[in-house]
Amino acid sequence: MFTIARLTFLEVLRKKVFFVTAILSVAFVFLYGLALDFTAQEMLRMKAMRGAPLMMQQMIGNQLLGAGLYFSSFLIALLSMLASVGSISAEIENGLLHAIVSKPMRRREIILGKFLGYGSMLSVYAVALYLAVLALNSHYHPGVFSLATTRDLTFGAFIFVLQPLVILGVALVLSTVFRTLTAGIVSIILYGLGMVGGFLEQIGSAIANAKLVSIGIATSLLMPSDALYRKIIAVVTGSEANPLSVLSLGPFGVSAPPSNAMLVYVMFYVLISVGLAMYIFERKDL
Amino acid sequence: MLAIETSNLTKTYQGMGGCRDISLAVPTGSIFGLLGPNGAGKSTLVKMLVGLLHPTSGEAKVLNRPIQDVLLRKKVGFLPENFRYHDWLSGEDLLQLHGRLFGLSAGEISRRIPEVLHMVGLTPHGHKQVGSYSKGMQQRIGLGCALLPDPDLLFLDEPTSALDPIGRKVVRDLMVSLQERGKTIFLNSHLLSELETVCDHIAIIREGTLLYQGNWRQLTARDFRLKVVIGGHKPELNIDNVIADTAQLISKKDLGRCETGKRQELLIACAGEQYIPLTVRKLTEAGFDLYEITPITDSLEKLFLQYVSGNGDAEGR
Numbered sequence: 057m058f059t060i061a062r063l064t065f066l067e068v069l070r071k072k073v074f075f076v077t078a079i080l081s082v083a084f085v086f087l088y089g090l091a092l093d094f095t096a097q098e099m100l101r102m103k104a105m106r107g108a109p110l111m112m113q114q115m116i117g118n119q120l121l122g123a124g125l126y127f128s129s130f131l132i133a134l135l136s137m138l139a140s141v142g143s144i145s146a147e148i149e150n151g152l153l154h155a156i157v158s159k160p161m162r163r164r165e166i167i168l169g170k171f172l173g174y175g176s177m178l179s180v181y182a183v184a185l186y187l188a189v190l191a192l193n194s195h196y197h198p199g200v201f202s203l204a205t206t207r208d209l210t211f212g213a214f215i216f217v218l219q220p221l222v223i224l225g226v227a228l229v230l231s232t233v234f235r236t237l238t239a240g241i242v243s244i245i246l247y248g249l250g251m252v253g254g255f256l257e258q259i260g261s262a263i264a265n266a267k268l269v270s271i272g273i274a275t276s277l278l279m280p281s282d283a284l285y286r287k288i289i290a291v292v293t294g295s296e297a298n299p300l301s302v303l304s305l306g307p308f309g310v311s312a313p314p315s316n317a318m319l320v321y322v323m324f325y326v327l328i329s330v331g332l333a334m335y336i337f338e339r340k341d342l
Numbered sequence: 343m344l345a346i347e348t349s350n351l352t353k354t355y356q357g358m359g360g361c362r363d364i365s366l367a368v369p370t371g372s373i374f375g376l377l378g379p380n381g382a383g384k385s386t387l388v389k390m391l392v393g394l395l396h397p398t399s400g401e402a403k404v405l406n407r408p409i410q411d412v413l414l415r416k417k418v419g420f421l422p423e424n425f426r427y428h429d430w431l432s433g434e435d436l437l438q439l440h441g442r443l444f445g446l447s448a449g450e451i452s453r454r455i456p457e458v459l460h461m462v463g464l465t466p467h468g469h470k471q472v473g474s475y476s477k478g479m480q481q482r483i484g485l486g487c488a489l490l491p492d493p494d495l496l497f498l499d500e501p502t503s504a505l506d507p508i509g510r511k512v513v514r515d516l517m518v519s520l521q522e523r524g525k526t527i528f529l530n531s532h533l534l535s536e537l538e539t540v541c542d543h544i545a546i547i548r549e550g551t552l553l554y555q556g557n558w559r560q561l562t563a564r565d566f567r568l569k570v571v572i573g574g575h576k577p578e579l580n581i582d583n584v585i586a587d588t589a590q591l592i593s594k595k596d597l598g599r600c601e602t603g604k605r606q607e608l609l610i611a612c613a614g615e616q617y618i619p620l621t622v623r624k625l626t627e628a629g630f631d632l633y634e635i636t637p638i639t640d641s642l643e644k645l646f647l648q649y650v651s652g653n654g655d656a657e658g659r
Binding site: 067150154157 | 412
């Protein structure tokens with residue numbers, strides 16, 4: 057299992073999609089830092105002229121932090137999907153798995169090895185991106201973390217890492233069932249569904265529409281990636297305890313943060329996905 | 343002792359294709375050839391035996407263990423037909439990887455890598471990336487991967503499809519040397535000439551059904567024929583009568599005159615190999631001079647064509 061995990065880890069580093077995503081991430085962090093710098097300068101200018109209201113600083117800071125985490129979540133989701141969606145199907149199609157499955161190991165070890173390999177690489181990548189976004193915000197808008205403790209920020213990192221693991225679990229299941237192209241399309245649709253569901257839930261919560269909230273929750277249960285993003289925002293900005301959080305609403309804000317029960321659900325979701333991928337792959341004819 | 347034993351092994355896809363009721367017995371220490379036209383179910387059978395396909399019904403034992411037992415594969419090597427390996431690894435790194443997948447210790451892997459590189463003739467290329475190998479070299483490194491655990495049973499699915507004549511000879515010699523060490527080789531190949539050279543035991547399948555299995559040389563030796571060139575023309579003697587007790591004259595052809603006199607070419611059918619010396623003795627006792635005796639056996643190709651065209655009998659099945 058660890059041989060497969062090591063092989064997978066090294067293999068992902070060699071993939072073009074990793075290289076492209078790494079370059080995009082560096083570009084994103086650079087541009088994001090530039091945007092934060094300009095905003096900070098503008099804040100200083102406003103403060104010098106007539107004094108920037110604290111509430112506005114908090115609002116803009118939250119929006120910028122949300123944007124940073126949202127786009128970094130998107131990048132990591134993209135990498136998770138594109139790197140892992142062919143992990144089984146493509147290797148069946150090109151015959152790479154034939155020489156591996158015929159070795160003295162159980163097929164479930166191959167799935168577990170791949171999950172560990174992709175999972176560890178994506179986790180390292182996710183933590184690096186998360187820390188970069190947080191470091192930039194803490195430098196330019198330290199006030200945005202005024203309500204968050206170190207424990208909250210660490211907890212946020214844990215939730216951030218859960219995002220690619222959710223997508224990885226889904227991609228592994230799809231990759232054992234479908235051909236690579238179909239698996240890729242289905243996983244992108246599911247991810248999009250999760251995003252739309254998340255928006256519906258936020259809108260429903262803001263206008264107090266129970267039906268919209270229910271649809272959003274149901275969608276989040278099917279693909280909880282967006283719910284995780286909302287939870288991260290709530291945790292790192294301390295918006296659950298912040299009476300002014302409602303003022304931070306916007307495309308990247310959160311009006312109804314998911315509960316911790318959702319996190320427990322997500323952990324089971326990942327475990328069940330990997331278990332399901334093992335079950336299907338054990339019975340699959342190659 | 344049997345290296346592979348299957349009983350009514352069947353694999354169908356929604357009730358179609360695949361192979362049906364294959365009951366095979368592969369003797370330990372043999373080079374066993376699997377023959378059949380395209381789409382006969384050969385690869386399906388091999389894939390079931392190495393664990394890539396799950397049988398629909400029936401049973402199979404490999405090295406005396408049910409095929410579902412993954413641990414039996416510690417001593418089973420497999421070279422897939424559509425071989426593809428991690429081309430970003432060097433040949434040595436690929437062998438390292440496969441050694442670990444076989445569960446070999448670090449010491450065993452270090453010892454075996456130079457050995458198998460030598461066996462497949464890739465010693466000078468071990469440090470190069472597999473992606474830079476030619477197709478033939480990739481097939482040979484695949485064979486090296488299969489040989490790593492010093493397997494008791496080796497499945498080779500079209501092992502020489504990408505090799506040049508020299509490479510084919512290397513693989514052929516390798517198979518023979520492995521057989522001499524008591525290893526069993528299960529060979530699936532379209533190249534009948536190749537099978538003819540190394541295999542005694544074969545199985546022929548067509549449309550997923552086993553048509554024949556056994557020692558093909560014994561089968562073809564049933565109708566032993568001889569081409570005999572004789573001299574010393576004796577018009578008073580009827581050759582039919584001379585050899586009547588041991589053989590039967592099929593044809594006779596005059597070859598014309600040469601320095602030593604008139605020569606004839608005879609085609610004679612014997613009931614078996616044991617009748618050849620007796621037939622020759624009868625001819626010499628009758629006063630004929632013998633210039634040439636050539637046994638004529640049926641080729642594997644002829645036997646194969648007989649079976650797949652439906653003219654073979656069920657003997658040996």
